[in-house]
Amino acid sequence: MPNWNLENRTAVVTGAASGIGRALAVGLAARGCNLALADRNVAGLEETERVIATNRVRISRHALDVADREAVAALPAVVEAAHGGLDLLVNNAGVAVGGTFDDVTEADFEWLFEINFWGVVRMTRAFLPLLRAQPEARIVNLSSLYGLIAPPGQTAYAASKFAVRGFSQALAHELAGSSVGVTVVHPGGVATSVADSARLPAHMTPEEAARGRAAANSLLKLPPERAAAIILAAVERRQGRVLVGTDAKLVALIERLVPVSYWSLIQKLIPRGRAAT
Template identity: 75%
Template sequence: MAPMRLENRTALITGAGGGIGRALAQSLARRGCHVALADLNAAGLDETARLLSTNRVRISRHLLDVADRAAVAALPERVLAEHCGLDLLFNNAGVAVGGHFADVSEADFEWLFEINFWGVVRMTRAFLPLLRASDDARLVNLSSLYGLIAPPGQSAYSASKFAVRGFSQALRHELEGTSIGVTLVHPGGVATAIADSARVPAGTDPDEAARAKAGMRKLLKLPAARAGEIIVSAVERRQGRVLVGSDAKVVALIERFAPVSYWRIIERLARRERSAA
């Protein structure tokens, strides 16, 4: 199958105010793809738009909370007011909640799912008609390394990313034979602000929370710009699944051969790496 040409196409990206979302926008704009940027962070949207302004592509900004059903339902009309149609949807917006299941409140669990999973479902439902109208469209859903494995302390986040994985795989089968392809992305440790903005259970000792976030930041090594380029290049090649980063590739391999005991293997490898360091 021929590569997907992105020049003069239009892409909508959630979470475009920074991190992987901004990197996706930059990679797309360099290829001449028009972009609709969506995020809750107005200042972040402005900065992303400024960085894209030299690419001579059409840019629109949309303040959006993907957990707001009415706002998501109204967004297609707003996008069409700025663009002729839509060819690519990148469901990238996401948040994190750390802590063991017994300590995470139901409210925090639901807050995360409203964004990480239901936001993906709502955006897909809202924009599927526009994607169907394109002669060559792509739905790109970002799961995570933690949509391949489920570490302790990540019950909410992993559950949401496994849900995105299952949803995307089912959609791929349902849309087979149509003009819409589906790409499922599993980023590993990408250098974004997700660890800093993660919620922790109420009552967590501030020093303990700070140590946990610092430990997580150490795992986020891959530059967001590199992650964005990997993902967009995979979209051009019409890949169905993308593992972003060597950590994602190694962990996916371990999980495949040890689907039950993978965490013990990963912990053992991590101890060896710490000892070597």
């Protein structure tokens, strides 16, 4: 079967104001795909549109918090009016919370899940009717390296990304044989602002917070543009799962070989002082 041609398709991309979301938007526009860009960061959305503005594709911007169920439910009608339909839904928006389970408040745990997991579920439920109306369509859900393994200090984030993984796999099985495919993405360390914008425990001093962010950022090396290229190539090939980066591929292999004790082995591969905390 030939690759899925994204030219003249329409895609919704959440978290499109920066990072992987912006890079995906740029890559889709280069393929001639029309775009509905969604994010809470309106200024960032405007910059994304400026970067990709071209007469070849139609672009609409949508100020959206994926944790707002009413706003999500209202968005499909707006996108349909602007673009006439939808072929590709990219659930990319996400946030992070640092700290051990004892450190993370229930409010911060729920805040993260509202965006990382329930945002994916709500967007999928809202847009599935439009996707089903197309001869071929696809849902792309961003999980994480931490949807494959669960390091200490990542109880909230890993739980949300494992949930995205499970939801995506079950949904793919339910949609098998239909016109809608599902791709779940596990990026490794991509150089985005996720660590800098993460919520941290209130008891952390500014010095401790700075050290924690620096340690996390030291593991984020893959350029977002490279990550987006890998993801879009997988979408064109209709892959059900894609591992983004050498770190994700290595960790996935280790987890398969030693699914219970993988962390003791992975710790030895992380430079001293850079382990997740």
